Amino acid sequence: MHTTNIFAPVSTPAQSIVDLSILVLTVTGLIFLVVSVLLVYAIVKFRARKTDADREPAQVYGSTQIELAWTIIPVLIVVVLFTATARVIHAIQDAPKPATALEVTVVGHQFWWEYRYPALGIVTANELHVPVSDPSRPRPTFLTLMSADTDHSFWIPQLAGKTDLIPNRINRMWFDPQRTGLFLGQCAQYCGTQHGKMLQRVSVDSPEDFDAWVKAQQQAAVPDREALAGRRVFENTACINCHTVRGTVANGRFGPDLTHLMSRATIASGAAGNTPDNLRLWLQNPDAIKPGSLMPAMQLSDADLDALVRYMQSLR
Amino acid sequence: MASNVMAVDRMRIQEPTWGETLHEWVTTVDHKRIGILYIALALFFLVVGGVEALIIRIQLMSAHNDFVSPQVFNRMFTMHGTTMIFFVAMPILFGFGNYLVPLMIGARDMAFPRLNAFSFWLAAISGLVLYFSFLGGSGLYAAGTAPDVGWWAYAPLTARAFSPGSSADYWTIAVLVSGFGSIGTAINLIATILSMRCQGMTLGRMPLLAWLYLTMAAMVLIAVTPLSAAQIMLLIDRYLGGHFFDTQAGGSATLWMHFFWIFGHPEVYILVIPCFAFMSEIIPVFSRKPIFGYPVMVAATVCIAFVSMSVWAHHMFTIGMSSYANSFFTITTMAVGVPTGIKIFNWLGTMWGGRIQFKTPMLFAVAFLFQFLIAGLTGIMMAASPFDWQLSLSYFVVAHFHYVIVGGILFAIFAAFYYWYPKATGRMLSERLGKIHFWLFVIGFHLTFDLMHVPGLLGMPRRIYTYEPGRGWETLNLLVSVGAVIQAVAVLVFVLNLILSYWKGARAGKDPWDAWTLEWSISSPPPAYNFAAVPAVASRRPLWDLKHPEDPDSRYE
Numbered sequence: 001m002h003t004t005n006i007f008a009p010v011s012t013p014a015q016s017i018v019d020l021s022i023l024v025l026t027v028t029g030l031i032f033l034v035v036s037v038l039l040v041y042a043i044v045k046f047r048a049r050k051t052d053a054d055r056e057p058a059q060v061y062g063s064t065q066i067e068l069a070w071t072i073i074p075v076l077i078v079v080v081l082f083t084a085t086a087r088v089i090h091a092i093q094d095a096p097k098p099a100t101a102l103e104v105t106v107v108g109h110q111f112w113w114e115y116r117y118p119a120l121g122i123v124t125a126n127e128l129h130v131p132v133s134d135p136s137r138p139r140p141t142f143l144t145l146m147s148a149d150t151d152h153s154f155w156i157p158q159l160a161g162k163t164d165l166i167p168n169r170i171n172r173m174w175f176d177p178q179r180t181g182l183f184l185g186q187c188a189q190y191c192g193t194q195h196g197k198m199l200q201r202v203s204v205d206s207p208e209d210f211d212a213w214v215k216a217q218q219q220a221a222v223p224d225r226e227a228l229a230g231r232r233v234f235e236n237t238a239c240i241n242c243h244t245v246r247g248t249v250a251n252g253r254f255g256p257d258l259t260h261l262m263s264r265a266t267i268a269s270g271a272a273g274n275t276p277d278n279l280r281l282w283l284q285n286p287d288a289i290k291p292g293s294l295m296p297a298m299q300l301s302d303a304d305l306d307a308l309v310r311y312m313q314s315l316r
Numbered sequence: 317m318a319s320n321v322m323a324v325d326r327m328r329i330q331e332p333t334w335g336e337t338l339h340e341w342v343t344t345v346d347h348k349r350i351g352i353l354y355i356a357l358a359l360f361f362l363v364v365g366g367v368e369a370l371i372i373r374i375q376l377m378s379a380h381n382d383f384v385s386p387q388v389f390n391r392m393f394t395m396h397g398t399t400m401i402f403f404v405a406m407p408i409l410f411g412f413g414n415y416l417v418p419l420m421i422g423a424r425d426m427a428f429p430r431l432n433a434f435s436f437w438l439a440a441i442s443g444l445v446l447y448f449s450f451l452g453g454s455g456l457y458a459a460g461t462a463p464d465v466g467w468w469a470y471a472p473l474t475a476r477a478f479s480p481g482s483s484a485d486y487w488t489i490a491v492l493v494s495g496f497g498s499i500g501t502a503i504n505l506i507a508t509i510l511s512m513r514c515q516g517m518t519l520g521r522m523p524l525l526a527w528l529y530l531t532m533a534a535m536v537l538i539a540v541t542p543l544s545a546a547q548i549m550l551l552i553d554r555y556l557g558g559h560f561f562d563t564q565a566g567g568s569a570t571l572w573m574h575f576f577w578i579f580g581h582p583e584v585y586i587l588v589i590p591c592f593a594f595m596s597e598i599i600p601v602f603s604r605k606p607i608f609g610y611p612v613m614v615a616a617t618v619c620i621a622f623v624s625m626s627v628w629a630h631h632m633f634t635i636g637m638s639s640y641a642n643s644f645f646t647i648t649t650m651a652v653g654v655p656t657g658i659k660i661f662n663w664l665g666t667m668w669g670g671r672i673q674f675k676t677p678m679l680f681a682v683a684f685l686f687q688f689l690i691a692g693l694t695g696i697m698m699a700a701s702p703f704d705w706q707l708s709l710s711y712f713v714v715a716h717f718h719y720v721i722v723g724g725i726l727f728a729i730f731a732a733f734y735y736w737y738p739k740a741t742g743r744m745l746s747e748r749l750g751k752i753h754f755w756l757f758v759i760g761f762h763l764t765f766d767l768m769h770v771p772g773l774l775g776m777p778r779r780i781y782t783y784e785p786g787r788g789w790e791t792l793n794l795l796v797s798v799g800a801v802i803q804a805v806a807v808l809v810f811v812l813n814l815i816l817s818y819w820k821g822a823r824a825g826k827d828p829w830d831a832w833t834l835e836w837s838i839s840s841p842p843p844a845y846n847f848a849a850v851p852a853v854a855s856r857r858p859l860w861d862l863k864h865p866e867d868p869d870s871r872y873e
Binding site for chain 2: 004006007014016017020021024025027028031032035036038039042043046047048049056058059061062063066067070071074075078081082084085088089090092093094145149150151153155157160161162163164167168171172184186187188190191192193195196197199291292
């Protein structure tokens with residue numbers, strides 16, 4: 001069971017937000033308690049009764065002392081909350097980047113995620129892999145956020161608060177996940193028709209697993225004789241206009257990089273599991289899985305579809 | 317006074333025909349009729365926007381539901397938001413303002429009656445333009461579609477690359493034209509309040525409602541102008557090759573955000589300040605005491621108006637502003653809570669020591685106090701910008717602002733309906749139906765919007781047309797939808813009450829609530845000229861002075 005609960009942090013920024021939120025919740029909770037008790041008391045105590053007859057109550061117009069009291073106390077509460085908040089803003093936003101940090105560039109697309117690891121020469125999509133960050137040997141991940149089209153927002157609640165991906169603007173955020181596992185999230189800023197299925201998966205790997213993953217991703221696609229027919233279909237239709245398979249002529253940038261498609265657990269930005277049946281359905285009629293996605297239906301024959309699915313399955 | 321009314325009645329030889337009545341209403345420049353037209357327009361769109369909300373809620377009842385397509389869902393939340401803000405909340409509050417302000421300051425009409433009618437018809441036509449998009453939205457080459465850019469219409473989603481056809485233009489033009497109408501009415505309210513007060517009514521003796529409408533109208537002038545400018549810039553982008561917001565040609569997406577929210581946040585206060593005005597009239601009358609701390613209430617209102625002009629970027633905590641900008645908008649946003657808190661305490665102070673009568677208007681007023689308190693406190697949570705990095709754009713925000721707009725603003729509007737309907741129609745609304753309406757709405761409201769906070773905390777973003785199972789969102793969303801249905805039933809009871817009571821309600825008489833402001837000194841409904849003799853006042857509660865000559869307010873003020 002993977003949660004997206006904001007109160008289950010596994011990384012420093014998410015943890016400091018929870019710490020701040022507990023203070024804020026306590027203060028606002030106390031205010032709520034005091035005011036609602038006063039309100040309930042007033043409703044019960046001062047309700048009109050039959051015995052009142054028609055007499056009007058004492059006409060009171062105000063009181064400077066009382067007004068001052070309920071001005072100054074809230075001002076003090078604001079000062080306390082603000083100083084606590086400003087510390088957390090500074091701690092998260094202005095955190096220095098250690099030399100050990102992993103740098104990933106995230107590019108938001110309608111309606112999928114492009115992940116580029118410039119120092120490692122890796123390009124992948126939708127499923128982000130980062131190393132676990134042991135507090136004694138921190139290895140945080142610093143993201144550079146950009147958009148290819150409309151606004152998006154990167155949000156894995158257990159790792160950090162969200163930051164938008166805005167065209168013509170470069171944003172940054174970071175997290176240092178302290179345990180391995182799969183963490184879920186999804187695009188939080190409305191970006192168009194399929195905003196709802198622009199899902200995110202972040203795999204936090206042990207150092208060994210992460211290194212192995214990096215090595216595998218750095219390879220170009222390995223040609224597979226069995227899938228030759230499918231490769232021909234791929235390279236002779238418009239697929240290559242949008243998709244890249246490194247080591248082949250396909251070098252499109254509009255859609256996800258497919259070089260290691262089979263290393264991913266899902267397709268269509270998490271909208272469906274990466275199974276042969278789903279792949280075939282996705283190639284035949286993308287709207288069946290994600291209506292409004294920008295992947296076109298290529299009107300292929302059944303034989304070509306089967307061949308193409310075999311080719312996809314060879315991209316390990 | 318009464319004899320004048322009779323004289324007018326006798327002059328009518330025949331009852332007017334339907335055609336004549338319609339003509340009278342369409343061509344009217346009477347502030348009371350324009351007020352009622354505004355309110356009728358808003359009630360119509362309230363039902364339309366409510367149906368859109370129900371479609372949204374049916375779609376979200378279960379995970380992977382396919383009641384509507386993503387395209388339809390996106391149009392529904394865009395139209396729901398745009399409708400409720402621009403064509404329900406704004407016109408209904410302008411309607412009450414139009415109706416009440418001249419009556420409460422002892423004037424015979426608004427300062428510019430024709431501008432008043434013009435403003436109303438702009439509002440009505442812009443609403444029709446928005447909904448005409450269902451027929452004409454995509455232009456000639458496809459069936460019509462409503463805009464699907466969300467009610468903030470963030471750039472560059474509105475650029476022609478992402479919104480081809482003309483559906484986004486219907487949104488732009490509707491908002492632009494309704495903005496002109498709002499500016500017209502705001503000018504009118506300011507001129508009326510500043511220059512049409514009756515003899516003796518100094519600024520310090522105005523009913524709080526007039527003060528609050530004055531503040532609200534000033535805010536409209538400041539906030540709606542940049543919104544209108546942004547719409548024109550967007551049209552230039554779309555049709556004249558401008559690049560203000562066109563990111564593909566070097567424009568700025570964040571520029572639009574600033575333009576929109578410098579309108580969008582003051583707008584919240586533009587909507588809520590008239591509701592504070594209703595509270596400040598209703599709570600004293602049903603507590604049988606004058607408002608506690610009148611000068612402080614005025615000062616707090618003006619303070620809110622100023623501070624709320626400097627909080628807009630708290631809608632933008634996730635766009636990657638610097639830590640200094642985030643800190644600035646954190647403190648201004650928290651600071652606005654202080655004058656708002658003062659207002660809540662002053663209403664409590666008004667009730668304290670009173671003899672509170674729980675008629676329907678007061679029931680809604682007490683619910684307003686309780687719910688607005690909660691809405692304010694969740695607002696403080698989101699003012700803490702790091703906390704907002706988690707809460708923003710999630711269902712927590714959706715729950716928060718519905719708590720403000722439904723739990724606060726709509727409850728206050730219902731209170732105002734029950735309170736002033738007798739004045740406008742001469743008939744009381746049914747207390748029995750009113751209590752059914754109240755309790756159904758309270759139950760539905762809390763079921764929907766209390767629970768709606770939780771999926772946000774569990775990571776559910778807003779504006780998604782469907783969601784994945786297994787994240788703990790399903791049951792909550794189902795219950796939220798059930799609550800929406802209960803609210804819809806409650807609104808039906810309310811509409812039924814409005815219609816039935818018009819024919820069957822008990823006669824109201826001049827002053828059914830034993831109230832203290834000038835509108836209760838004349839017949840219900842008031843004659844076209846309001847006051848046969850323009851009144852003179854000596855205190856904030858002229859009718860109290862009349863009813864208690866032995867102990868008039870004028871002695872203490």
